[in-house]
Amino acid sequence: MSATDAVLPDRAPGRLTADVADPLLRPRFGRIWWACLILCLGLSILMVVSLVVLVAGGVGIWGINTSNVWGFALVNYVWWIGIGNAGTLISAMLLLTRQRWRTSINRFAEAMTLFAACIAGLFPIFHLGRPWLFYWLVPYPNTLGLVPQWRSPLVWDFFAIASYILFSLMFWYTGAIPDFATLRDRAKGRIAQVAYGILALGWRGSARHWQTWQSYYGAMAAMGVPLVISVHSVVGMDYAAGIAPGWNESIFPPYFVVGAMFSGFAMVVVLAAIFRRALNAAHLITDRHFDVMGKILLTGSLIMTVSYATEWFYGWYSGEHAEQHVVATQLWGDFWPLYWGMLAGNCIIPQLYWWPFFRRHLPSTILIAIAINIGMWLERVVITVVPPARGYLPSQWSSYWPTLWDWALFAGTLGFFGLLFTLFLRVIPAVSIHEMKEQVAEEAPT
Amino acid sequence: MPPLEGPPDLCADDGTAVDRRGALKLFAAGAAALASGCRRQEEMLPYRDMPEYGASGDAVMFATALPLAGAARGVLVESHQGRPTKVHGNPDHPASRGGTDAFAEAELLALFDPSRTTSPVAGGTPVTWSAVAERLRAAVAENGTALLTGPVGSPTLARQVGALMDETPGLRWFTHRGAAPALEVPAGPGPLDRMQLWPDWASLDAVVTLGADPLGPGPAQVAMTKGWSEARRARRDTFRLFAFEPVPTLTGTKADRRTPVAPADLSGAARDLRDALEGGDAPAPIAEAARALTAAEGRACVLPGPDLPPETLALIEEINRRLAAPMSRRLPFWRWPALTQEDASTLIPALRSGEVRRLIVLGANPAYDMGPAFEDAAADVELIHFGLREDETASRAALHAPLHHPLEDWSDLRSVDGTASLVQPLIAPLHETRSAHAVLEMLRGRTGTDPRALVQETWGARWGTDFDDLWDGALRAGVIDDFPVEDVSPAYEPAPDEAPQGTGAFAHVAQISHAVLTGEYAPNGWLQECPAPLTKQVWGNAASLSRADAGRLGIEEGDTVALSGRGQTVWLPATILPGQADGVVGTTLGYGRRLAGPIGSGVGADTAPLGPRIDVRPTGKSGLLVRTQREFGQHGREILRSVTHAEPEVHKAHHTTESFYAAWEYDSPSWGMVIDTDVCSGCNACMIACQSENNIPVVGADEVARGRHMHWIRIDAYDLPEGTGRGFQPVPCMHCEKAPCEPACPVAASVHDEQGLNAQVYNRCVGTRFCQANCPYQVRRFNFFDYADSQAHANLGADLLQAMRNPDVSVRGRGVMEKCTYCVQRIEAANHAASREDRPIADGEVVTACQSACPAEAITFGDITDPESAVSRAKDSPRHYALLEHLGTRPRTTYLARVTPEEEA
Amino acid sequence: MTHQLHLVFTETAPLVAAVKALRAEGVTGMDAHTPWRIAELETALEPGGPSVRRVMLISGLVCAASIFAFQAWSAVWLYPLNAGGRPLFSWPAFGFATFETGILGAAAGGFVAMIRRCGLPRLHHPFFITAETELATDDRFFLTIPGDTAPDRMRLSRLEGLHEIVEVGA
Structure with missing residues (x-):
């Protein structure tokens, strides 16, 4: 059996429609779904409580201080936006390179992007000292006669994130319109018919529809790749445009982009496994998919390793004591467990993917992907926390300890992401039905 | 009801009863007071x-x-x-x-x-x-x-x-x-027989202290610091200060040569000094001090510490008489x-x-x-x-x-x-x-x-x-000219053989606190949060140990130690001080108050009852040490720089600081500051002056332990390359011309004004803290909570305190960044006065709060576009340098390097 | 409304063949409804109209140029501020918002263009008159021919692979 065959299900188009669409239209979902929903709902409530306490009490409830000004807020922001970048990147890049196995994962990867980007967007707003004034970053006519200060990376960031979320929403929604039409046509209940009917916008799959759709969707994919790269480059610029040793590095933008793709892919692997289990969709997401994604993760891991090595090299080569000290502190200083944890998760453990067994053995590949996600989270901790703790003036060296509220908000956002994903699985086709059928039809012997 | 009584002018002559007429007057007066409300x-x-x-x-x-x-x-x-x-x-x-x-x-x-x-x-x-x-x-x-x-x-x-x-x-x-007060020493056998030594710094070229701390906290601090700094500034080539002391003091820190001596050995040091002055042999540091004293006869003095035995005081008195020390002995x-x-x-x-x-x-x-x-x-x-x-x-x-x-x-x-x-x-x-x-x-x-x-x-x-x-x-001058001051002639008697001072393994030196004095200032939040000059500890006291002693006892910085003496035990965090004599534990007095209001109660521990000999024991715990600075090493970075008399020029940065961008042109006035680290004695007056002038809130020990503090000017202490102790570097905002904080701000809350000030617009600030992250000098302060008002520490949000605020300075709310403004309110007052009178602002017309407080006159401020201004002349000094110059931030606040005495040949 | 014929196919190849054959015979006004995109149909049916991509390009460029001009104007003329000694016209720094806004403008413009070109949203369409057409989003392929231009049933029934013919409308 060739690899190409394995990434596409061996089913008739009608079966495929039923496989994906019918679970959404069933009146009951299983107990596991409800358990997930309740767990995630609980954590989401924790998130809301954390945000209310934050706004009422001030950012002082977090562990940040005069030297470590950002802490978990930026750690989690970058982590989430990293995950949020992968979906569009995967979907767009694989579409452009005509990777057929993409169709199994692109829809929920895009959903993951959208959810993660929205959650990521919470942090820059709520980390503000006065979050109710976040709209001052928007250029709008005001009595002060002021516009944003365009030289600030945070303004770039604001434009990047806002554009990215809106872009991702359009990209994802456009891709899903034909499937909404499918659901509209299969739905039996009136509510579902109306709801999916509205979402489908009256799609009827005419030749003109498909041609226009294709033209737009392809162009969006082409724009998505540079957009994603720019978005995460700007996130990297939040640090790299600063002057702090350990941040002021020109490698940051590309290194952040690769890191984002890496962590996003790892998250896709985890979600794909959950989805495959939840919908009994082993024929849609095959071992072959995990095999391919394992190879990509392995590549990502190697690039990350090179990036870290580059940081070490430039830290040394800069001749700037402060830079060298930050690298040394990361490796051997107070924060060494975080740094070595990061290296383990991002560089060492993914090397298991050299062996096909680990790429195809589902429990192993999930564990490795989770290790990567933890490693990438630790990377953001290391980046956000260590350089400001070891700045140019030793007198202001400090340490950083997150508080309970830091953890609560992080756990809450994980739960909220889970909640959105749980609901997503319930109402939106998790696999692109029309693309899957198109692929199957193209592959079918004629 | 208390008996009716009136003010004296209304009372009958015997001062007790009020007659009918007087009572009516009282009622009228009461009514008037009620009506006027004052x-x-x-x-x-x-x-x-x-x-x-x-x-x-x-x-x-x-x-x-x-x-x-x-x-x-x-x-x-x-x-x-x-x-x-x-x-x-x-x-x-x-x-x-x-x-x-x-x-x-x-x-x-x-x-x-x-x-x-x-x-x-x-x-x-x-x-x-x-x-x-x-x-x-x-x-x-x-x-x-x-x-x-x-x-x-x-x-x-x-x-x-x-x-x-x-x-x-x-x-x-x-x-x-x-x-x-510093330099108040016994002058006779009775506890009230004391004298106040008052050296004439202007006539001094060589000063030796034996446990004395004239620059340390106390009522003489300002005058002594003034005198010392003027001598230091005016006669840097000839003026020398030698300190022999057990625990590093401000005086010792600023001395040209400092020698750690255990308290029990101070008397021996005095004898050695006398011997050396008479041409005998003495240990090298004492011999060097003796040579300096001899060379400056008539312009030299020896200053005794407060706890020396009478024999030693008599000896020092004898030395001073012989040197014809220019100093008076006052009642x-x-x-x-x-x-x-x-x-x-x-x-x-x-x-x-x-x-x-x-x-x-x-x-x-x-x-x-x-x-x-x-x-x-x-x-x-x-x-x-x-x-x-x-x-x-x-x-x-x-x-x-x-x-x-x-x-x-x-x-x-x-x-x-x-x-x-x-x-x-x-x-x-x-x-x-x-x-x-x-x-x-x-x-x-x-x-x-x-x-x-x-x-x-x-x-x-x-x-x-x-x-x-x-x-x-x-009243108008604040001083009465002709109040007589009596002189004292000391007459010492040998001390009776005192009972042994205790059996502890360590000598205990309890110093007056820079923050709470001997406890009376414990209820004062500004002072509690004012860092100890050498350890940067706030909200408490510590036991300082020499590195050797700490190593021997297995004590690390911040470990809690138990100090026992005279049957009492207190627990304090340990700090390791370079330059402390071995076998000595240093503490500060005035802590451990039980009833000092919501601010001062239960802060630190009272070490006065321990007596002069104590035992030290590690407890295996830690966590009591709250500091605003945790790292004192310079790590080879050129931060607190030094020059020598032989090479008075600061070695300039190896990087060029050419900028990619054209320079902005500034009209006069354009403000700048120079801080002379050579005369900064670390007394903290500037910090509290700034706090008072600029309505800076107190955050409390828990917040400082988290790494949050609000001082707009801080005084960094760094271990000196010579390894003898620590030096001071006050750090206000640098007002960089190419300020990294400004492009970081997304809402233009951090901008440069036309007078060169790096301005922070509080109402515009949304609190991203990017500016703070991007300030290499870390001088920006963030209101993590509403420290000034509703979330103030302890009782410092009380309405009464609103009356204390400087009305020319905004009180900052929660979520807003703040920092040193070069006292922009004073600059604006000068601008207004000058424009009213249609004249330029004179040099020295604008004085920042830190500058005006500084008893050592270490801070110079003025118009840097005027080549004749004091600040411009200071910037021409060969000792002039910019902190982190290689970053290209072009700071307007710059420094004069400290002058290290060269080793004697 | 005039009546229409829906030719129902279960495979794509006969559909494409039928379209080609009927067009060769001069049948006009045909439209196909398929559950997925069939590229050959587009060459066969040639649905015309303005290109979505041209709209995207224009809209993207206009948005990018506007935001760049706005940044330059506001930083240099509206409210010139000295931020860190940088020049007022800090064009490299203006590039980020320009790029992001350009992409967003292209995406949004393209989305609107796509919706308009497809004639969406539309509450009802003659195609939906019969429930049969619900399968057009599943696994059936519909070729819609206006009743007045349709060849006779005999011709149509000769089309290879034709599953059924559904006639709708009056």
Whole structure:
């Protein structure tokens, strides 16, 4: 059996429609779904409580201080936006390179992007000292006669994130319109018919529809790749445009982009496994998919390793004591467990993917992907926390300890992401039905 | 209801009864007072020579004096619409000379302190002052009553005490002294036989200290720092300071050569020094000091520490006589030879023996200061306490009545050098308090006396017919010219063989605290949060150890250690101080207050009862050490830079700092600052001055432990490359011309103005903190909470404190970034004044708060576009350098390197 | 409404063949409804109209140019501020918002263009008259021919792979 065959299900188009669409239209979902929903709902409530306490009490409830000004807020922001970048990147890049196995994962990867980007967007707003004034970053006519200060990376960031979320929403929604039409046509209940009917916008799959759709969707994919790269480059610029040793590095933008793709892919692997289990969709997401994604993760891991090595090299080569000290502190200083944890998760453990067994053995590949996600989270901790703790003036060296509220908000956002994903699985086709059928039809012997 | 009584002018002659006519007058006066809602107008006179600087047009300066350990420092108090808002130094006063110390600056907070007692209390219930007066009359009438005061530096109070003792045979007067001023040493066998050494720094070229800390905290600090820094600045080539001391002090830190010596070896060092001066052999550092002294004969002196035995003091006196040391030996400001004065050390035996059965405490806190010994001895003694707040003594007292704060009171005060000044109130009393002078009159059976009249009476007797002119002149100048100062000739007797001082393995040196003095400033949040100069500890004290001792005991920085001595044990965090003598534990006094209000209670531990020998034991715990700076090494970075006499030029940066961008042009004036790290003595006056001027909130120990603090100017301490100790580097905002914080701000809250200031626009700030992350000097301060108001530390959000705020400076809310503004409000005041008069701003017209406070005049500020300005000339110095110059930030605040003495050949 | 014929296919190849054959015979007004995109149909049916991509390009460029001009104007003329000694016209720093806004403008413009070109949203369409057409989003392929131009049933029934013919409308 060739690899190409394995990434596409061996089913008739009608079966495929039923496989994906019918679970959404069933009146009951299983107990596991409800358990997930309740767990995630609980954590989401924790998130809301954390945000209310934050706004009422001030950012002082977090562990940040005069030297470590950002802490978990930026750690989690970058982590989430990293995950949020992968979906569009995967979907767009694989579409452009005509990777057929993409169709199994692109829809929920895009959903993951959208959810993660929205959650990521919470942090820059709520980390503000006065979050109710976040709209001052928007250029709008005001009595002060002021516009944003365009030289600030945070303004770039604001434009990047806002554009990215809106872009991702359009990209994802456009891709899903034909499937909404499918659901509209299969739905039996009136509510579902109306709801999916509205979402489908009256799609009827005419030749003109498909041609226009294709033209737009392809162009969006082409724009998505540079957009994603720019978005995460700007996130990297939040640090790299600063002057702090350990941040002021020109490698940051590309290194952040690769890191984002890496962590996003790892998250896709985890979600794909959950989805495959939840919908009994082993024929849609095959071992072959995990095999391919394992190879990509392995590549990502190697690039990350090179990036870290580059940081070490430039830290040394800069001749700037402060830079060298930050690298040394990361490796051997107070924060060494975080740094070595990061290296383990991002560089060492993914090397298991050299062996096909680990790429195809589902429990192993999930564990490795989770290790990567933890490693990438630790990377953001290391980046956000260590350089400001070891700045140019030793007198202001400090340490950083997150508080309970830091953890609560992080756990809450994980739960909220889970909640959105749980609901997503319930109402939106998790696999692109029309693309899957198109692929199957193209592959079918004629 | 208390018996009706009236002010003296309404009372019948015997001072007790009120006749019918008088009663009517009283009712009318009461009605008038109700209608006008105010007390009698005080006739205050503004300072004669209003400084040009000092904020907006409605500010008026009044000259007065503030006591520290009883001794005056002349100050000018800035008043806005009847509220004192800032304390400045009085340039005409010899104990201030325009500089201030942290304590003087912090008196403002002490005045508005919400924890002050607001009315007399007896047994937990408020009572009237007439009831207090009655109680006092009754107390004085009985035998066995004694008066305990702090050091009395007020001629009027001394006159009143004298009169009281004349009128009341059998009344004993004890003087309790907490912190002795630096250079006040025994001059004879009795506890009151003391003298105040007063070196003439202008005539000195070689100074050797043996345990003395003239630059350290205390009432002499400002004058000594002024004198030392002027000598250092004027005669850097010849002036040398040698310090021999057990625990690093500010004096030792600024000495050209510092040698750690255990306390027990100081006497030996003095002998060695004498031998060396006589041509004998001595250890190298002593021989070097001796050579310097000999070379500067007539311009040299040896300054003894406070705890030296009489033989050693006699020896040092002999050396000083031989060197013809330019220094006077003065009768201490608190000594009144005409009066029968007893030292508080004799109080406890008197209490124990029952000779004293009733103790009236006026402005002292013996229950804390004298420790458990007092508590035991006074267990059955009736205490009547007068003080600012309900402290340890007040809590045991049958009656506690509140006194005026010095900024509410009329008085007179002498400073350490003996100069007298008048004290005038800056504000009507905030609470139902009375002047100490009024309390003494109550003891004499007189009520309702006006303290101003009492003070005038004192000086009227002296000045006679010229009184009006001299009084006005003294009020306007803040200093009285002709008050006589007596000299003392010391006469030492060999000390009786004292009982062994204890068996502890370590010598214990308890120093006066830079923050709480000996405990009286514990309720002051500004001072509690003011970092210790060398350890940067806040909100508590620590046990400092030498590196060798710490290593031997397995103690690391911040570990909790148990200190035991005289049967007492206290637990303190350990700090490791470079330059500390081995076998010595250093602590600071004044902590471990049980009742010092919400701010000061339970902070640190009281080490006074431990005695001079203690044992040290690690406990395996940690976590008590709260600091604003944790790392003291420079890590080879060129931060606190040094030059030598031989090579007076700072080695310039190896990087070029050419910029990619064209420079912005600035018109005059364009502001800049130069800080001379060579004369900065680390006294912290600038920090508190800045806090007071700029309405900077206190955050509390928990917040500092989290790494949050709000000081706009901080003083970094770094280990010196020589390894002998630490040096100081004050760090305000650098006002970089290419400020990294500015492009980081997304909402243009951090921008440059046309005068070169890096401005922070509070209303525009949304709190991204990117500017803070991007400031390589880390001078930006963020309001993580609403520190200034609703989330203030302890009671510092009280409404009363609103009155203390500088009205020219915004109070920042939660979520807003703030930082040093170069006192932009003062710059604007100068701008307005100059434009009103259509003239340019003169050099020196704008003085920042830190600059005006600095007793060492280490800070120069002015227009850097004017090549003739003081700041421009300072920037031409070969010692001039910019901090982190290689980053290309082009800071406007720059530094002068410290000068390291070259090793003697 | 005139009546329409829906030719239902179960495979794509006969559909494409039928379209080609009928067009060769001069049948006009045909439209196909398929559950997925069939590229050959687009060459066969040639649905015309303005290109979505041209709209995207224009809209993207206009948005990018506007935001760049706005940044330059506001930083240099509206409210010139000295931020860190940088030049007022800090064009490299203006690039980020320009790029992001350009992409967003292209995406949004394209989305609107796509919706308009497809005639969406539309509440009802004659195609939906019969429930049979619900399968057009599943696995059936519909070729819609207006009743007045349709060849006769005999011709249609000769089309290879034709599953059924559904006639709708009056």
